[in-house]
Amino acid sequence: MNQPRPLDWVGVEDPWVGVTVDLNALRHIVCEVLRVSATECGEPTAIGLQHQRAYARVYMFKLPGYNVVARLVAPLKPLFKTEGEVGAMDFVRSATSLPVPKVFAYCSEATNPVGVEWVLMEYMPGIExxxxxxxxxxxxxxxxxxxxxxxxxxxxxxxxxxxxxxYHSVYSVDDRNIVVKSIIGDKCHTRYPRSPRWRPLSAESLTLLKTHCSYPVKDGYNLGPLNxxxxxxxxxxxxxxxxxxxxxxxxxxxxxxxxxxxxxxxxxxxxxxxxxxxxxxxxxxxxxxxxxxxxxxxxxxxxxxxxxxxxxxxxxxxxxxxxxxxxxxxxxxxxxxxxxxxxxxxxxxxxxxxxxxxxxxxxxxxxxxxxxxxxxxxxxxxxxxxxxxxxxxxxxxxxxxxxxxxxxxxxxxxxxxxxxxxxxxxxxxxxxxxxGPFPWNMLEWQYKRVYLDRIEMKRLAALSEAASHENHELMT
The missing domain is CATH 3.90.1200 (Aminoglycoside 3'-phosphotransferase; Chain: A, domain 2)
Structure with missing residues (x-):
């Protein structure tokens, strides 16, 4: 039987539990985005497993003359984590000379054929x-x-x-085109480069981004929730x-x-x-x-x-x-x-x-x-x-x-x-x-911790007793 945890422990051991990923659908999307035939696209190969964390699963596809990487995103902070990651990579690529993967396409909503959010990006050479x-x-x-x-x-x-x-600034329902405004001389120029977003966002997701990412940073980018x-x-x-x-x-x-x-x-x-x-x-x-x-x-x-x-x-x-x-x-x-x-x-x-x-x-x-x-x-x-x-x-x-x-x-x-x-x-x-003096009385703090520990132990004991009683009833 699992031991009761403190109240903070309300998450999960593995965020991928209950998630079904369709790698065939992912391979089809790779072919669609990069315009290669199914015969030219290799099967997905898992990479980085020795360091793989539960935040993402990473696969490589071999294409004629080059490789691409697909990063499947665990359902944690839906929409915002993927949008923030893509926004960060695009932002750093545009503002620095650092070697950051180019994003070919991405989907920040799990309601797609793959079954999870995903990012299709450039394969980076070298070793860790x-x-x-x-x-x-x-x-x-x-x-x-x-x-x-x-x-x-x-x-x-x-x-x-x-x-x-x-995050990329989002202005309209037709968000496949991300608006980029720039000042050249005394005039403001607006252009509509093709967004790497695979499909337009749902109205609900669009509203969430527009509502929570409203602090301008620079042309085409806004500040939003911290990941x-x-x-x-x-x-x-x-x-x-x-x-x-x-x-x-x-x-x-x-x-x-x-x-x-x-x-x-x-x-x-x-x-x-x-x-x-x-x-x-x-x-x-x-x-x-x-x-x-x-x-x-x-x-x-x-x-x-x-x-x-x-x-x-x-x-x-x-x-x-x-x-x-x-x-x-x-x-x-x-x-x-x-x-x-x-x-x-x-x-x-x-x-x-x-x-x-x-x-x-x-x-x-x-x-x-x-x-x-x-x-x-x-x-x-x-x-x-x-x-x-x-x-x-x-x-x-x-x-x-x-x-x-x-x-x-x-x-x-x-x-x-x-x-x-x-x-x-x-x-x-x-x-x-x-x-000068320490910011607080450490001895008083330790006494308070002892008191809180006693309350917590009673709570955990009560939870354990309730769980044992429930198991006993199920067995009988």
Whole structure:
């Protein structure tokens, strides 16, 4: 019998349960969109299974002279997650030189022949950064470091006045044509490029997008509901699009993701923990009042675009040169505070080396060799040379990111948010000699947690007893 969970655990173990996918229909759509015959289109081949998460299933189709990828989207945050991912890829492709897959067609409504939302896109060459790393030379790693610096720099220059995901602007029922307006000289020009949307949206979906994605970003794009990776956790309650609307300050962002939506989806048992994280973050953030990079004043200068889930499995590289050849999985992309986005990737990420994360002590670069130290110095120096603000966020934002990561953790018994808070306090990370008194009385907080634990244990015991009684009646 499954053990009762805290109230926050109202999601699912596997979002694909009950979903029927028609791969033959998907293959037919590939032929239709790319104008190839059935004899020229190979059978769908599953790829990336060793790293496959439940958010998507990915298949490759071999066509004459090239391959294409179909990403099938799990039914999480219907419509908005797929629209946000496609909007992000198109936006970054149009505004940067970064290697982002081209979208050939997509459908953000599950009511299509495939049975789920899907995105048909360009196949990116290379291999995953994590798989290539151990076999790379120092020269190749230095080239990768330069490309990572360029990646962060280009994304950081894309700004918006608020925090949220990006969506194509939608103006009419005939949304197969996405309207793009541009200013050339003193005149406004309107053009209607062919949309990659496979079929026009239903009236209901169109209304939802027009209602919830109404903050202009730039020509043809609007700001809309945030698809942060922490609030796409399918094992928890996933907040609706109306609970993740754009916010316009860093503290509003921290509150939104800590509370898992607004209104919150956190339980009465877990909410007090999230409230303490918001209080801790606000107290720390105030200490950065004079900086336009890390502090509250940053909002006046806009928020930068970020991938949102940038790890070594989402970056493809050329194993011969170390060059980045592809950046995939843009479902969590959004405008965010720069300090949250610039944390390094894979081996280049230093947060866990320097600060506590969850229950883990800082690694303090204990496994680094002399060559490693030189490579890290190379990355930091190039980051600073390219954009000093990026370096400030990379190095100075470590504590902010650690608190945010703990604040957005899942609840007990698996999550370790409260353990982080206790360690943070008792191991002196606040440093009262420099920062003044800790934001709250930790002893009183711990007493409150004991009281809440007792209430929760009684609730879980009652649920367990009720379930046992029900099973007994069914058996008899």
């Amino acid at each position: 950064m994590g798989d290539a790393w151990d076999g790379m030379t120092l020269t190749q790693k230095r080239r990768l470091a330069l490309d990572l610096v360029d990646l962060y720099d280009q994304l950081s220059r894309l700004r918006a006045a608020g925090i949220g995901s990006i 942060d990776i922490s609030i796409l956790n399918y094992k928890l309650s996933i907040p609706s699009y109306s609970q993740t609307m754009p916010v316009f300050t860093t503290e509003e962002y921290v509150r939104l993701v800590s509370f898992n939506g607004n209104p919150t989806t956190r339980s009465d048992f877990d909410l007090p923990t999230r409230e303490k994280f918001v209080e801790l973050f606000q107290s720390l953030h105030t200490l950065y009042c004079d900086t336009t990079v890390l502090g509250p004043r940053k909002a006046a200068f806009g928020f930068c675009f970020s991938h949102g889930d940038l790890h070594e499995g989402n970056i493809f590289i050329d194993p011969q040169s170390g060059e980045i050849t592809g950046i995939i999985d843009w479902e969590a992309a959004a405008f965010r505070p720069m300090w949250e986005a610039v944390s390094g990737v894979g081996w280049f990420a230093e947060d866990t080396q320097r600060f506590i994360y969850s229950s883990e002590d800082p690694e303090n670069f204990a496994d680094d060799t002399t060559e490693d130290a030189k490579l890290r110095a190379f990355f930091r120096n190039k980051l600073y040379d390219r954009n000093p603000d990026l370096f400030s966020c990379f190095y100075g934002g470590i504590e902010l990111r650690a608190i945010l990561a703990a604040a957005t953790d899942i609840p007990r018994p698996i999550g370790q948010s409260e353990l982080f808070l206790r360690r943070y306090y008792y191991e002196g990370y606040w440093n009262e000699a420099r920062r």
